[in-house]
Amino acid sequence: MNFCAIDFGTSNSAVALPDGASMRLAPVEGAYTTLPTAVFFNTDEHTREFGRAALAAYVDGFDGRLMRSMKSILGSPLAETTTDLGDGSAIRYTDVIATFLAHLKQRAEACAGSAISRAVLGRPVFFVDDDPRADALAQRQLEAAARSIGLAEIHFQYEPIAAAFDYESRLAEEGLVLVADIGGGTSDFSLVRVGPARMSRLERKDDVLAHHGVHVAGTDFDRRVELSAILPEFGYRTLDTEGREMPNRIYFDLATWHLINTVYTPKRVTELKLMRHLFRDTRQHDRLVRVLERRLGHALAARAEEAKIGVAAGGETMIDLEEVEEGLRLAFDEAQLIEAGMEETRRIVEAARETVRAAGVAPREVSAVYFTGGSTGLAFLSNALAAAFPEARPVFGDRLASVATGLGIHARRLFG
Template sequence: MTSFCAIDFGTSNSAVALPAAADGAMRLAPVEGAHTTLPTAVFFNADEHTREFGRAALASYIDGFDGRLMRSMKSILGSPLAESTTDLGDGSAIPYTEIITIFLEHLKRSAERCSGAPITRAVLGRPVFFVDEDPRADQLAQDQLEAAARRVGFREIEFQFEPIAAAFDYESRLAQEGLVLVADIGGGTSDFSLVRVGPDRMTRLERKDDVLAHHGVHVAGTDFDRRVELATILRELGYQSLDPEGREVPNRIYFDLATWHLINTIYTPKRATELKLMRHLYPETRHHDRLMRVVDERLGHALTARAEEAKIGVSAGGETMIDLEAVETDLRLAFGDAQLVEAGREETRRIVQAARETVQAAGVAPGQVSALYFTGGSTGLLFLTQALAEAFPQSQAVFGDRLASVATGLGIHAQRLFG
C-alpha cells in the first residue's frame, strides 16, 4: 500500500501533512519527537560522524561539536551556488543540492514511520518566486527541488504556491465567501496571493479561476536578521569604520558574515590572510582584533544566530541584550524596538509594496479585500504586520498558525489530488 503526503520545505522551518489512519483527514506528522515542525537545519557532526536534523542539529552546533551546520538551504535553489560543493568540516565536500536531498529524505522517512506505509506521491510547496525577476532561474530552482524529491523516492510530484496553500487553510474555517490577501512571510521570501475563498468553493479541485493574482519578493526573515547584524554586531567589528583617508573599510567581509550560506567562504586561508593585512585601515584596532577572532575561531554562524535571537526577543516585546562574550569578554549590546524598526525599514517598504502590487495586478481596489491572512514565521514581527494592515485599513487582519498554515493547506490540496 502506498500513501501520499504534503511537504512544506521552508527556509527556516519545515513540516509534513499526512492523511490520518482513522478518518483520512489530513494531519501534521510528528517530524522531530512530538514536534510537528522542525527547523530546516542539518548538522554534519565531524566529531561523531553523524547527521543531525532540526533542533538536534542546532543543539549540537551550539554545544561546540566540530562539523558543518547548514540552514536556509532553500534560498540557494536556482543560484549558481546550488550546483557547487561545500566543505563538511572533516575534509570532505558535498554538493548543496545533495544536502537538500538529505533533508527531504529525513522528512520522507519521518512521514513513513508515522504512516506505516511507503510514500511515493507528494505535494510540495514553493514560493511565488524562488528567484526574483529571473524566470529561467526560478524554473531551475523548482526543477532542482523536484529532482531532489525524486532522488528520495517520490514518483508523483505536484507543486502548489505556498500562499495559495495558506488560503486553503484559511478557507476551511470560513462561513461566507470573500477575497483574502494571503501574506506568507517566512525566512526567505514574502509571498502574496489574492484568492477568492468560501465554503462553496472548497470542493473544487481546479481553483485556477479563484486565484486573482500572486506576487512575491525574495525579502523576508533572514534579511531582517542580516540588517540587525549589520546595524549592531558588525559595527563592533568595524563595519562602516573610516580608514585614515576617510573611506569606509572594505565591506564585503561584513556582508558575507551576515549571509548564512556565505559565512564559510571567509574562513579560507587566502581570505584570512587578506584580512590580517588590512589591520592598518582600522582607526580602532580593537575592531580588527574582534574581526580576526571571529574568523580564526569560526564564530560567524554564532553571530548570525545572535542577530536572529535579538530580532525574535525584541519582536516579542521590550528590549534585549546581544551577548558577544565569545568575541570579547563583557561585550554586550542593548537592542530595542526602535532599532529593529529602523534596521528593517527598507525591507518593510519592499514587502508592503509587493502586497500592494499583488492587489493592483488583480484589478481590485484595496477596499475590496475582505481579509489579510498572515502566515509564516516572520509575521511574528509586529511592526511588519502593522505596516501591512495599514496599507489595507478596511481589511480584517487574521493570523494563522505561523509555522503550520502552509503545511496544513498543502495537505488539503494533496487530499483533493490524491485522496
C-alpha cells in the same frame, strides 16, 4: 494512502499526512510538528543532525558544518556547486537539500507506518525575483531532489494559495482574502476568492485572482540586524586610518548564512590579519580575527536572529557577544529593528499592494488579510501590511503550520 504534503521552508519545515478523511501534521522531531530547516554535518562523531538537534550540536561546539536557509540558493549558480564539510570532504548544495528532504520523508513514513511515494510540495511564488528561467530552474532542482529520495509522483502548489485553503477551512465565509505568507526567505501574496461553495473544488484556478512575491523576508531582517547592530563593533562602516570606509565584503559575507563559511579560508584569514594597520580601533580588528579563527560567523548570525525574535517578543533585548569578547553586550530595541529593516518592510508592503493591483481590485474590496509564516510575528511588519488595507480584517493563522496544513488539504483533494 501513500502520500503526503511537504512544506520545505527556508527557516522551518513540516509534513502533513492522511488521517482518516482529513490530514494531520506529522511529528518530525520528538513531539514537534515543525522542524527548523537545518542540517549539521558533525565531523567529530561522523553523524548528521537535523533541526533543533543540528542547532544544539553546533552550539555545543562540535566540529562540522551547519547548513541553514538551503532553500534560498535554489535557482542560483551556487546550487550546483559543492561546499566543504570541514573534514576534507565536500557535498553539493542540492544534495544537502535532498538529505534534509529524505529526513523529513523518513520521519513521515515512521509516523504513517508505510512507504510514501506521492507528494505535494509547496513553492514560493518566486524562488528568484525577476528571472523566470532561474525560477523554473529552482523548481526543477527541488523536484530532482525530491525524486532522488523516492518520491515518484510530485505536484507543486504555491505556498500562499495553500495558506488560503487553510484559511478557508477555518473561516467558511465568502470573500476576497489576501494571503500574506512571510517566512524566512520569501514574502508571498495571493489574492484568492474563498467560500463554502468553493471548498470542494479540485480546480481553483479561477479563484486565484493574482499572486506576487519578493525574495525578501525573515533572513533579510536578520542580516540587517547583524549589519546595523553587531558588525559595527567589528569595524563595519568605520573609517580607516586614511579616512576611507573599511572594505565591506567580509562583513556582507559574515551576515549571509550560505556565505559565512567562505570567510574561514586560510587566504581570507591571512588577508584580514594584514589589514590590522587600517583599523583606527584595533580592538575591532582583534574581534574580527577572533571570529574567523574560532569560526564564530554562524554564532553572530544566530545572535542577530535571536535579537530580532527577542524584540518581537518583548520590545527590547540584549545581544550577548561574550563568546567573542568578555563583557561585549549590546542593547537592541524595536526602534532599531524598525530602522534596520525599513527598506525590507517597504518592499514587502509594496509587493502586497502590487498583488491587489494585478488582480484589478481596489484595496477596499479585500475582505481579509490572512497572515502566516514566521515573520508575521514581527508586529511592525504585520501592522504595516494591515495599514495598507485598512478595511480588511486581519486574521492570523498558525505562523509555522498554516502552509503545511493547506498543502495537506490540497494533497487530500488530489490523491484521496
